[in-house]
Amino acid sequence: MDPLKALADAERKPYWLDSPAKPEPLARLFGETSADLAVVGGGFSGLWTALMAKERDPSLDVVLLEGRRVGWAASGRNGGFALATLTHGLPNGLERWPEEISTLERLGVDNLDEIGEAIARYGIDCGYERTGELHVATEPWQLEEMNRSVDIARELGARFDVLDAEEIRAEVNSPTYIGGHWDRDGCAMLDPARLAWGLREACLSVGVRIYERTPVRTMKDTPTSLDLLTPHGLVRARNVALGTGVFQPLLRRLRHLLVPVYDYALMTEPLSADQLASVGWQNRQGIGDAANQFHYYRLTEDNRILWGGYDAVYYNGGMIKPEYEQRDETFVKLAEHFSTTFPQLSGLRFTHRWGGVIDTCSRFSAFYGRSHGGRLAYAAGYTGMGVGATRFGANVMLDLLAGTRTERTELRMVKEKPVPFPPEPVRSVGIQMTRWSIAQADLHQGRRNLWLRTLDRMGLGFDS
Template sequence: MDPLKALADAERKPYWLDSPAKPEPLPRLLKDTTADLAVVGGGFSGLWAALMAKERDPSLDVVLLEGRRIGWAASGRNGGFAMATLTHGIANGLERWPEEISTLERLGAENLDEIGETVARYDIDCGYERTGELNVATEPWQLDEMNESVRIAHELGIRFDVLDADQTRAEVNSPTYIGGFWERDGCAMVDPARLAWGLRQACLSVGVRIYERTPVRNIKDTHAAMELLTPHGTVRAARVALGTGVFQPLLRRLKHFLVPVYDYALMTEPLSAEQLASVGWHNRQGVGDSANQFHYYRLTADNRILWGGYDAVYYNGGKIKPEYEQRDETFVKLAGHFATTFPQLSGLRFTHRWGGVIDTCSRFSAFYGQSHGGRLAYAAGYTGMGVGATRFGANVMLDLLAGERTERTELRMVKEKPLPFPPEPVRSAGIQMTRWSIAQADLHQGRRNLWLRTLDRMGLGFDS
């Protein structure tokens, strides 16, 4: 496969959002209004918070404000892996909250079950498939780390099916695989944009008022109420749930904990029956390889292959710009890696190429908190695993706003904050050193250099 030829006709837009199913925009807010709960952000965090607030108490008046379109940012651009993990994998959770890991894994599994129940209850057409994830090794050093993950999973009663090279290739046929494991119960595949649009409709059906193209410019605490200022109207609300991810924070303290990292993906044309047979993939799992710089990939409903990951790019200064969503250097690299993984698909072409920004924090999993005397709650920092975990985060926000002590709010994971990032330019220098170091680790059998070992000791280690 010639990467440039394969990319020649690829449109520069997210595949999921380039769909005839995309709904017409809802009206802007054009006058002042009041609400019991105002939700800021129309991605998964905000949509889940608004929907579940009404499910908890149908009498609540809930308003959701989205600055652009529902699902237009990370929620509509990701790979569509709805993971059970709340901690960016068992290893990360065990390193940080060992005494809670059994509880966190149980809560994550329950959360994923409840996502499936919600999809069924509201008849959301998002291609929900509970197929699990196939984790594959392409280098011998990755097998050692996989074996440790499997051992821990078995101790926790989680089903990881270990596969040798032949068994792995029988699931998905690539000459690069030397082994793997199938996490059967911990992942569902979805069309993320359709999930967001389906949650939008579910919110509307239970009486949530949604205003699109209504950016919140400022939040003021008048003591009598929280005031959310938009270009053409103000919302006065008793409570606020903030789900804006990494974008310009309305709460100043969040800027110290979040950095924007850009992730990129490609989508192929639909595979023919012969092409699909050459790959296998009968069980339609999501797939992730096990390098530090990893790829994630999956089949769509019409048997395209989404191929993403590897480069996680931080632009110095932490700026967010539309032009960063296209990076030809990464697209060519990804196309070349695809050709190495699936040489039998040498004639396949890509139809879409895109990127998007992820909200990353130093512990690589979401953190939570309150401000303004408990009248505002937030959840952020999902680091690329928010399709499933945002629902849990929305529940945490609602618990906090209600002043309830629940199993969720009593977790140390929920009570603690990640370490803040240093100010610029030290922040950029440290992140770029880390990116270089993890690339070097992949080139040297996973061996972590002094910089990475230092981060590990500080609780900042990152290996995927």
Template structure:
């Protein structure tokens, strides 16, 4: 089907948020309140922090501030991959923290197990499916990377299956597939909006006070308390946890480490069982290809296919604007790639198209820290893998705020910061050159030019 025709009726909004089951907004904050802990941000980072703070100490008075509605940003418009990885994949982690990878993989998989247990304990219904994820090779040059990752995973005792061309096409039939690595335990599929709304309800039941449409405009120290000013009030708290993602941080220092990147996705109409049978996919794994500009895709509980990724768009100057959430050039490219991957589904149409900003850093995975004499903690830079890793990050923030030395806080990954990005306009030039180089590498059998090899040597990069 012509991509323009397939997209003609697609709603310009995230599929996950475009449903009548969305909860009614909670009141905004008016006046001044006090709290033991103030959490800024109503995405997964803030929700897990508030929830686990109350689980650690039910008597703790916790306030959560959200500038819009719970889950409206990256937490409610992502692909719904809840991955165990804390390091944006095994390869990235091995390059940066080889001596810690055994511990990081164990902690990540324990974190995923604990997410599953927490959802059951709090009755959060978000279509949690522990199906794992397949990394597929669509170019000959990607096969060696799969072999290397399979060997590394095996050395760490991880359960992964290396599939050849016939084996992967028996799982999901695409003429583009040449092989795959199936991590059976390392990912679950979730409905991200229902996950956010379910965590919101769990927080409320435990006594967290949540204020929506209440952006925190500024932060200052007032007489031993930290004061968060909002448009119609303020919160004074003994401790503060920041989980604001890509949006303007209340700590200026974070701006040196974060850049906003736009990611885009499509959602198909539901596939009848007979149509889905044409490509198989009986085991419902999440799938991502192994190119530098990669796609990610998965099935919803009503057998739609979410198809996203490829373009990771940075606007010069780090600009974040609502109009950037829609990019027709990318939507057409994604639709064309969908039909190339699944020609059997050449008449399937799309019902939704959307995009949005995520936060990334030079090491692709979250970093952590404190300020104001360790009365404030932050976690940021999840680079698209925050659905699962934010719960780990929330535990790190609570450990740091409590002054606890734990296995988590002893990690070099937690104690060290990523390399900061250069100031503008050099930052924009570096990022755009890197994006161009990655695209060129994909077009030339993965061969990395001198610029990418330099970044590799320095442990730097750009990803989504």
């Protein structure tokens, strides 16, 4: 496959958002209003928070404020993997909260079950398929790393099938696979933009007031409310939930805990029946490889292949700019890797190429907290695995705002915060050194250099 030829006609926009199902925008906020709960951010985090606040107490007056359009950012640009993990994978959870891992795994599976139930209850058409996920190895060292957690996963109740090269190629036919696992229950595939739009409609149906194109500029603490100032209006809220991800936070403390990383993806044209037969993939699992710089990929409802990952790019200074959403160097690299993985699909063309910013933190999984005397709650830092975990985070925020002790709020994972990032320019130097070291590890049978081993000892290691 000539990558430049395959990419020649690819539109520079997110595939999921380029859809006739995209709803018309809702009105901006003009003037002053009040609310029991104001939710800031119209991605999955904010949508789940608003919806479940009304489910808990239908009498609450809930307002959701979105600076642009519901689902336009990370929630509409991701791969559509709704994962059960709340800890960015079992190994990360075992490393950080070993005494809680059984509870965290159970809560994660319950959360994913409840996502499916909510999608059915509200009739959200988002292509939801509980297919599970294949974890594939392309190098012997990757298989060794993967096998270390199999027994623990099974003891915790996961249905993990261990597959040799022949068995995994019978599921999905790639000459690069040497083995892997099938996590049968821990992943559902969906169209993320249609989920966001469906949650928007569900929120409206239960009485949430949503204002799009209404960014919150500042927040003022008064004796009786938290006042959110927007370009054309003001919301006086008794409580506030922040679901803004990595974008300009209303809390200064979050600026030291989050950094923006850009992720990139391609979408192919639909596969013909013969092309699909050459790949197999009859069980339609999501797939992720086991390299440090990993790829994730999946089938859409009309049998396109989304192919993303590998490059996770931090731009020095931590800036967020629209021009960063397109990176031809990465798109060409992804197209080359696609051709290596599926040589039988030579000649297949890509229809879309895009990127987007995600929020990450030093522990690579979400963190939570509250401020302003318990009247404001936040959840952030999902590191690319927020399609499922944001619903759990929404429940945590609502628990914190209610001031009640729950199983969720008593978790050490919920009570603790990640280690802050250093200020610039040290931050950029450290992140770029880590990215380089991770790439070197992939080239040297997974061996981690002194820098990565030092981060591991500090509890800052990243291996997925």
